[in-house]
Amino acid sequence: MFVFNQMSKTLIHGEQAMTVGEARDLMREKRVNHLPITDAAGKLVGIVSDRDMRSALPSDLLNADSSYREEAAAVLHKPVSSIMTRNPVCVYPFNTFQDVLLLMQRHRVGALPVVDENGFLRGVVSGGDMLNAFIEVMGIDQPGTLLCILAPNQQGQIKKIVDIISDEGISTGSILVARGLQKDKKAFFPYLLTNNVRQVKKKLMEHGFEMLEPVQWYLDQLPKKD
Amino acid sequence: MRRTGFLYDPRFLLHETGEDHPECPDRLRVIIAAMEQSGLMEQLVPIKAEKAKQRWIEAVHHIRYMLRFEETCAFGMPSLDHDENRICYDTYDVAILAVGGILKAVDAVMAGEVDNAFCAVRPPGHHAESDRAMGFCYLNNVAIAARYLQENWKIQRIGIIDFDVHHGNGTQHIFEQDPTVFYYSIHEHPSFAYPGTGRDFDIGIGEGEGFTKNSPVLPGRGDEEYRKRLTEELLPAMSAFQPQFLLLSAGFDAHRQDLMSGVNLSTEGYDYVSRLLIDLGAQLCGGRLVSILEGGYQLDILPLLVTNHIKYLAGLR
Ligand SMILES: [Zn+2]
Numbered sequence: 186m187f188v189f190n191q192m193s194k195t196l197i198h199g200e201q202a203m204t205v206g207e208a209r210d211l212m213r214e215k216r217v218n219h220l221p222i223t224d225a226a227g228k229l230v231g232i233v234s235d236r237d238m239r240s241a242l243p244s245d246l247l248n249a250d251s252s253y254r255e256e257a258a259a260v261l262h263k264p265v266s267s268i269m270t271r272n273p274v275c276v277y278p279f280n281t282f283q284d285v286l287l288l289m290q291r292h293r294v295g296a297l298p299v300v301d302e303n304g305f306l307r308g309v310v311s312g313g314d315m316l317n318a319f320i321e322v323m324g325i326d327q328p329g330t331l332l333c334i335l336a337p338n339q340q341g342q343i344k345k346i347v348d349i350i351s352d353e354g355i356s357t358g359s360i361l362v363a364r365g366l367q368k369d370k371k372a373f374f375p376y377l378l379t380n381n382v383r384q385v386k387k388k389l390m391e392h393g394f395e396m397l398e399p400v401q402w403y404l405d406q407l408p409k410k411d
Numbered sequence: 412m413r414r415t416g417f418l419y420d421p422r423f424l425l426h427e428t429g430e431d432h433p434e435c436p437d438r439l440r441v442i443i444a445a446m447e448q449s450g451l452m453e454q455l456v457p458i459k460a461e462k463a464k465q466r467w468i469e470a471v472h473h474i475r476y477m478l479r480f481e482e483t484c485a486f487g488m489p490s491l492d493h494d495e496n497r498i499c500y501d502t503y504d505v506a507i508l509a510v511g512g513i514l515k516a517v518d519a520v521m522a523g524e525v526d527n528a529f530c531a532v533r534p535p536g537h538h539a540e541s542d543r544a545m546g547f548c549y550l551n552n553v554a555i556a557a558r559y560l561q562e563n564w565k566i567q568r569i570g571i572i573d574f575d576v577h578h579g580n581g582t583q584h585i586f587e588q589d590p591t592v593f594y595y596s597i598h599e600h601p602s603f604a605y606p607g608t609g610r611d612f613d614i615g616i617g618e619g620e621g622f623t624k625n626s627p628v629l630p631g632r633g634d635e636e637y638r639k640r641l642t643e644e645l646l647p648a649m650s651a652f653q654p655q656f657l658l659l660s661a662g663f664d665a666h667r668q669d670l671m672s673g674v675n676l677s678t679e680g681y682d683y684v685s686r687l688l689i690d691l692g693a694q695l696c697g698g699r700l701v702s703i704l705e706g707g708y709q710l711d712i713l714p715l716l717v718t719n720h721i722k723y724l725a726g727l728r
Pocket of ligand 1: 575576577662664705706707
C-alpha cells in the first residue's frame with residue numbers, strides 16, 4: 186500500500202549537466218517516459234517528460250529539411266535543465282498508493298519522482314506502476330468469478346456477505362462497493378478466487394441478497410426514449 | 412441419421428469430489444439415465460474407455476506435473492493446486508481413462524467406424540494448463556485429442572470450438588503460439604466469469620497470431636449474443652482456417668438455470684449452437700467431429716441439454 190512497494194526500484198535518472206540529446210537517448214534506451222534529473226550529489230532538481238522532449242524538438246515531419254537538422258542539433262546540445270520541470274511534485278516512499286492516485290489526478294501528471302526526507306532521489310512511480318498495483322489489488326491477475334450483489338442500504342451488509350463467503354472457504358480477491366446504483370440499495374462486487382460459486386450464490390440468495398443483473402441494470406439506467 | 416459414437420465408462424464416476432461440489436458423479440449418472448430411458452443410447456455406437464498412453468498426454472502436459480498429480484492422489488490429499496480441484500485416490504486413473512476413451516473416439520471417427528462422437532467424460536479439461544490443475548480440470552482432454560490427431564493421424568489443421576460458459580484458459584495457452592490449431596471460445600465476459608481470461612483482444616501470439624479467437628458475452632445476453640457472435644465471428648474465422656477435424660469443448664453451464672454463470676442461454680439457444688456447429692463440421696471437414704463434455708452443473712437441465720446435443724450429432728433432430 187506504500188509507494189515503496191510500487192515504485193520502479195532500478196533508478197534511471199539524468200544529471201543536470203546532461204544535454205537534451207543525452208537525456209533523450211537515455212529515455213529511448215531505457216524505454217521510460219519520465220526522467221528525473223538530479224544534481225551531482227543525487228538530489229532531485231527536476232523531471233523531464235516525453236512531452237517536454239517532444240515540444241522542445243522541431244517536428245519529425247520536417248526531417249528531410251536541412252533546417253530541421255540544424256534546429257534539432259541546436260536543441261539537442263542545450264542543457265537538459267533548460268527543458269525540465271523544476272521542483273516537480275514528488276512523493277516519499279511512505280506515501281500511500283491512494284496519495285499517488287490523488288496527486289496524479291490533481292496535477293495531471295503521468296509519473297512522480299520519489300525522494301527521501303533529504304531530497305535525494307529514490308525512484309519513480311508511474312501511471313503504469315499504479316495500473317499494476319490496481320490489477321493486483323483487484324485480484325484480477327488470478328482466476329476468479331465476480332459476484333454482483335444488491336443489498337439494502339443498511340449497516341452490516343458487507344459483514345454478512347463476507348461471512349457467507351468465508352463459511353464456504355472461498356478466498357476473496359477484492360470487494361468493490363457501489364453506492365447510488367439504486368435508491369436505498371448498495372451493490373457489492375466481490376471477486377472470488379474460485380470457479381466454485383454455485384453454493385455461495387445459493388447461500389447469499391437464501392439470506393435475502395439479490396443477484397444484480399449487471400447488463401439489465403445498465404440498460405435500465407440509460408435515458409428512456411419517449 | 413448419422414452413426415454417432417458414444418463414450419462412457421462407469422469408472423468415470425470414481426472421481427469423487429465430496430459434498431456440495433458442483434462437478435460431481437451425479438452429472439454423468441443423470442445423463443446416462445436420461446439416455447437409457449429415452450432409448451437414445453441404443454441408437455449410438457458405444458465406445459469403450461481404456462487408459463491413454465503416457466506419450467499422448469505428455470504431448471500436452473509436463474512430465475513433472477503428471478508425477479505430481481499421480482502422487483497427490485496416491486497420498487490421499489484432498490485437492491490439487493487449489494481447494495476447488497478436489498481429488499480422491501482414483502482421480503488420476505479416471506482422468507487418464509477419460510483421455511484414453513477420447514482418443515478411441517477420435518480413432519473411431521478417423522477409421523470411419525462412426526461419423527462423429529460424443530464423450531461423456533469426467534473430469535472436464537479445458538481449464539487445465541500444461542503444468543497446473545484449474546477449475547475442476549486436471550488433464551486438458553481436448554488439447555491432448557488435438558495433438559493426437561496431428562501426431563498419430565497426421566491431420567494438419569484442427570479447429571477447437573469451446574462453448575462452455577467459461578473461457579478455456581488452458582486450451583488457449585497450450586495453442587496460442589501454434590498456427591495449426593485454431594482455438595475459438597464463446598463464454599461469459601471475463602470481468603464477470605471464471606477464470607477472468609479470454610478477452611477479444613487475445614488473438615494468439617507470434618506465429619499463432621490470428622489463430623485464437625474469443626467472443627466474450629456480457630451477463631444476461633445469451634441467446635441474442637450467441638447467435639450474433641457465432642455467425643459473425645466463428646463462421647468466418649473457421650471458414651478461413653479450413654480445419655480438417657473439429658473438436659468441441661461442450662459445456663452446458665451457460666444455461667439460464669445453471670447458477671455457475673449468468674449469460675442465460677436458453678434450451679433453444681443451445682439447440683441453435685449445436686445445429687450451427689454440426690452444419691459447420693459438415694461443410695468444412697466432412698462432418699469429422701468429436702464433442703467432449705466440459706461443464707454443466709444444474710442436474711435438472713443437464714440431461715436434456717446433453718441429449719439434445721447428441722440428437723443433433725446423430726441427425727435425429
Ligand atoms: Zn464451465
